[in-house]
Each structure stands twice: as structure tokens, then as C-alpha cells.
Amino acid sequence: MVGRVYLVGAGPGAADMLTVRAQRVLQGADVVVFDRLVSPEILDQVPRGAMRIDVGKRPQHHAVPQEEINDMLVRLATAGRTVVRLKGGDPFTFGRGSEEARHLMRAGIATEVIAGVTSASACAAAVGIPLTHRGLASGVRYVAGHCRNDGNLDYDWRGLADPDTTLVVYMGMAQIGAIAVRLVEAGLSPETPAAAIVNGTTPRQRHCIATLATIANRARPYQGQGPVLFIIGRVVGLAPTLDLSLPSQPGARACHASAD
Numbered sequence: 001m002v003g004r005v006y007l008v009g010a011g012p013g014a015a016d017m018l019t020v021r022a023q024r025v026l027q028g029a030d031v032v033v034f035d036r037l038v039s040p041e042i043l044d045q046v047p048r049g050a051m052r053i054d055v056g057k058r059p060q061h062h063a064v065p066q067e068e069i070n071d072m073l074v075r076l077a078t079a080g081r082t083v084v085r086l087k088g089g090d091p092f093t094f095g096r097g098s099e100e101a102r103h104l105m106r107a108g109i110a111t112e113v114i115a116g117v118t119s120a121s122a123c124a125a126a127v128g129i130p131l132t133h134r135g136l137a138s139g140v141r142y143v144a145g146h147c148r149n150d151g152n153l154d155y156d157w158r159g160l161a162d163p164d165t166t167l168v169v170y171m172g173m174a175q176i177g178a179i180a181v182r183l184v185e186a187g188l189s190p191e192t193p194a195a196a197i198v199n200g201t202t203p204r205q206r207h208c209i210a211t212l213a214t215i216a217n218r219a220r221p222y223q224g225q226g227p228v229l230f231i232i233g234r235v236v237g238l239a240p241t242l243d244l245s246l247p248s249q250p251g252a253r254a255c256h257a258s259a260d
């Protein structure tokens with residue numbers, strides 16, 4: 001009997017931001033193959049009897065090459081295992097979930113993708129930044145802040161420098177200074193509000209609110225502390241006006257207490 005593979009989004013890190021569907025599938029797993037971004041809080045929810053395989057990727061160093069991960073998933077499923085491939089955030093948002101799904105489907109393995117809460121929406125909510133807001137941002141764009149093989153970021157900078165659109169930069173810690181410069185050169189005001197959030201939604205969360213001109217310096221202490229997400233645009237200016245300190249939102253209050 002061939003098993004199946006669930007490509008599961010673990011969400012941004014907080015234990016209770018795993019979806020109910022993901023939790024249900026996790027409870028039935030024989031094997032859990034997980035990434036570096038999956039937080040200890042989520043790994044605590046892996047059932048005792050399930051085998052754990054850490055294929056954690058670190059920047060500039062893929063602990064287990066993607067091709068090996070692909071083959072491992074096929075091998076485990078072919079051996080009849082129910083496999084949960086657990087990924088940080090959402091598997092189809094900068095998660096290489098589509099590459100794994102394609103490989104599995106080509107190998108004839110039954111595969112299901114379970115969406116997770118992506119860090120953009122989770123981090124934004126955790127620090128009181130709406131990604132869109134009538135009159136301030138009519139859209140939002142998610143971009144990767146680094147390139148394969150550390151090449152230059154080859155974006156349509158004029159297109160990205162749109163004051164009516166919120167820009168969310170994933171994996172941008174190393175390049176945020178260069179990104180800010182390119183956006184300003186393309187016409188965005190250096191005073192545009194910008195936020196950095198590290199370890200969003202976890203007890204280790206910290207964040208800062210700055211401007212395009214200052215965000216690289218302000219976020220520098222986050223280097224090496226955990227995953228960092230950048231949000232750029234006028235909506236960031238709303239953060240101080242959204243009162244997240246209501247008693248019904250203890251997590252949100254803790255987030256504000258940790259702002260730099």
C-alpha cells in the first residue's frame with residue numbers, strides 16, 4: 001500500500017496558529033519532515049510515535065538539498081507511510097511547496113496541500129499593521145528579498161515603488177539596505193514608513209517601526225535572531241493608532257511591549 005504526503009503549512013510560529021486541519025493531519029502522521037522555520041512550539045505538537053526528520057535549511061546552506069528532500073518524500077510514501085511535510089507559514093508562499101507537489105505528483109504519490117497562515121498577514125496583525133486600508137493602500141505585493149545564488153535582485157523597481165501598494169519583503173534581512181535605496185531611487189519617499197518584525201507571533205517576537213531611510217540600521221540587531229519580515233508602505237504608519245492592548249488580546253499586548 002502506497003502512503004500519501006500532506007504538504008502542510010505550520011503557520012508563522014505560534015502554537016495556536018496551526019490550522020485545525022493541519023493539526024488533524026499531524027495527529028495521523030507516521031513521519032514528519034520539517035524545515036528550520038517550523039518553531040519549537042509547533043514541533044511540540046508532533047505526536048510522540050511519529051518519526052521526525054529535520055531537513056532544516058539555513059541561509060546560504062541547504063542542509064538537505066531540495067532534490068534529496070523530494071526523493072525522500074517519494075521513498076517514504078512508497079514505503080506506505082503517511083508523511084507530513086511541515087513548512088513554515090504557507091507552503092505555497094516562498095515555500096517551494098509547489099516544487100515538492102509537482103515532484104510527488106509526477107511520481108504518482110497522492111498529495112494534499114494544506115494552507116498555512118503566511119508570515120505577512122500574521123506579522124502584520126501581530127504589530128497592528130493592516131496590509132490594506134482604504135485611502136492608504138489598495139493592494140499588497142509580496143516579494144522575495146534575496147535571489148538564488150545571491151544574485152542581484154532584478155525587479156521592476158518603478159513598479160514596486162508604488163505609494164498606493166504595501167510591499168512585504170520576505171527573506172530580506174541581508175538586502176534590506178539595497179532594497180530601500182532602489183525603492184527611493186525609483187521614486188518612493190525616504191520617509192515612507194517601514195517595519196521589521198523578527199520571530200513574529202512567537203514569545204521571541206520583536207519589531208521596530210522606522211522609515212525607508214532608516215529601516216536597515218534599525219533592523220540590524222535582528223540579524224541572526226530568527227526570520228525577519230519587512231513591511232513597507234503608508235499603512236505602517238497606522239500601527240501606533242491601532243490599540244492592540246485590549247485585555248482580550250494578551251498576545252498582541254505582549255508584541256507591543258517588545259517593540260524597539
Ligand SMILES: C[S@@+](CC[C@H](N)C(=O)[O-])C[C@H]1O[C@@H](n2cnc3c(N)ncnc32)[C@H](O)[C@@H]1O
Pocket residue numbers: 012013037087088089090091092093094095117118119120123169170171172197198199200201202227228229230
Ligand atoms: C523561505 S520564506 C518562507 C515563507 C513562509 N512559507 C510563509 O508563508 O511565511 C522565509 C521568510 O519568511 C519570513 N518569515 C517566516 N516566518 C516568520 C516569522 N515568524 N516572523 C518573521 N518573518 C517570518 C521571513 O522573511 C523569512 O526570511
